[in-house]
Amino acid sequence: MASPNGFTPDQVARYARHLILPEVGGKGQRKLMGTSVLLLGAGGLGSPAGLYLAAAGIGKIGVVDFDDVDASNLQRQILHGVEDIGRPKTESAADRLQSMNPDVEVVGIREHLNSTNALDVFKDYDIVVDGTDNFPTRYLANDAAHFLGKPLVHGAIFRFEGQVSLFDSAHGTPCYRCLHPEPPPPGASPSCAEAGVFGVLPGIVGSLMAFETIKKILGIGESLGGRLLLFDGLDMQFRELKLRKNPRCVLCGENPTVTQLIDYEQFCGVPSYEPSEQASA
Amino acid sequence: MALVRIPGPLRTLSQGDSTVELKASDLRQAIEELDSRYPGFKDRLLDPSGNLRQFVNVYLNDEDVRFSGGLDAKLDPKDEVSIIPAVAGG
Numbered sequence: 001m002a003s004p005n006g007f008t009p010d011q012v013a014r015y016a017r018h019l020i021l022p023e024v025g026g027k028g029q030r031k032l033m034g035t036s037v038l039l040l041g042a043g044g045l046g047s048p049a050g051l052y053l054a055a056a057g058i059g060k061i062g063v064v065d066f067d068d069v070d071a072s073n074l075q076r077q078i079l080h081g082v083e084d085i086g087r088p089k090t091e092s093a094a095d096r097l098q099s100m101n102p103d104v105e106v107v108g109i110r111e112h113l114n115s116t117n118a119l120d121v122f123k124d125y126d127i128v129v130d131g132t133d134n135f136p137t138r139y140l141a142n143d144a145a146h147f148l149g150k151p152l153v154h155g156a157i158f159r160f161e162g163q164v165s166l167f168d169s170a171h172g173t174p175c176y177r178c179l180h181p182e183p184p185p186p187g188a189s190p191s192c193a194e195a196g197v198f199g200v201l202p203g204i205v206g207s208l209m210a211f212e213t214i215k216k217i218l219g220i221g222e223s224l225g226g227r228l229l230l231f232d233g234l235d236m237q238f239r240e241l242k243l244r245k246n247p248r249c250v251l252c253g254e255n256p257t258v259t260q261l262i263d264y265e266q267f268c269g270v271p272s273y274e275p276s277e278q279a280s281a
Numbered sequence: 282m283a284l285v286r287i288p289g290p291l292r293t294l295s296q297g298d299s300t301v302e303l304k305a306s307d308l309r310q311a312i313e314e315l316d317s318r319y320p321g322f323k324d325r326l327l328d329p330s331g332n333l334r335q336f337v338n339v340y341l342n343d344e345d346v347r348f349s350g351g352l353d354a355k356l357d358p359k360d361e362v363s364i365i366p367a368v369a370g371g
Contacts, residue, residue: 133371184336
């Protein structure tokens with residue numbers, strides 16, 4: 001039975017530490033419960049991000065991933081366990097998120113994102129959280145979020161280092177293409193599988209992504225819009241760089257040349273990912 | 282001496298060093314100096330016509346040099362140059 005403030009006794013108990021914070025409170029918690037977040041990738045970054053978003057009581061979480069759980073994922077992808085090896089990550093993730101918080105509606109989307117389905121997948125969600133592991137999907141996510149006017153929480157990792165930002169180009173911030181106009185040529189940047197990744201690194205970066213997502217929903221604090229946060233785990237240092245909106249940005253600038261979604265694997269002429277690595281290193 | 286921060290993906294070129302101190306009056310000279318110490322940097326950072334490659338960003342302190350003088354940006358001894366590559370791991 002719902003109490004006068006709209007929360008069930010279970011919810012009052014579950015969200016007590018949020019409800020007592022003036023920055024969240026009942027109003028903020030209701031916002032979280034009324035928001036939908038699309039998680040791209042249930043891998044290293046998507047695991048902690050998804051867990052904290054579910055724990056925070058986000059109303060609906062969509063999880064896009066085409067992979068099955070592999071033993072080599074378990075060193076860092078904390079959504080999945082030994083018993084999940086061989087299962088689709090969307091199913092494993094949905095079970096784990098649901099067991100963490102049964103209030104959350106979890107929608108598994110077992111698809112490769114591409115130029116034909118991205119807008120359709122994105123349109124039902126308020127915020128997109130990018131934890132993918134390849135450039136073509138990152139550009140697709142950036143462009144689709146821009147076309148639909150949705151904020152995109154960006155995180156990326158390499159070995160011991162990570163980057164976090166928030167792109168909301170429809171509302172004045174730079175986008176990913178303001179920073180990197182075009183993807184690097186294939187082979188210029190090794191994948192996690194080739195380069196290795198320190199297991200706890202995505203725990204830090206994915207948690208920061210959840211933090212930014214929740215702040216954005218609540219409208220509190222200073223967002224990472226227009227800033228790129230760099231984390232170096234070996235030096236244990238955070239640094240921050242300014243991101244400028246590029247007036248000549250090919251997507252969000254004054255004379256955009258990117259006016260529809262691009263499948264970069266075709267553009268580059270080589271496959272952009274190994275089937276077992278899509279969206280989840 | 283300006284400090285150049287080398288990101289993980291380029292540390293194979295710098296023999297693992299994460300920072301390099303070098304003397305240069307502008308960014309172009311800094312890249313030349315970096316390349317003379319660790320061959321290969323110029324090719325990774327500049328295209329054949331000598332401009333910054335699109336997928337590499339170079340920051341002078343906390344500003345993108347594309348918006349603050351490009352390769353001609355002057356370097357002071359206490360400046361920090363950061364190379365920010367596009368990374369996609371997740």
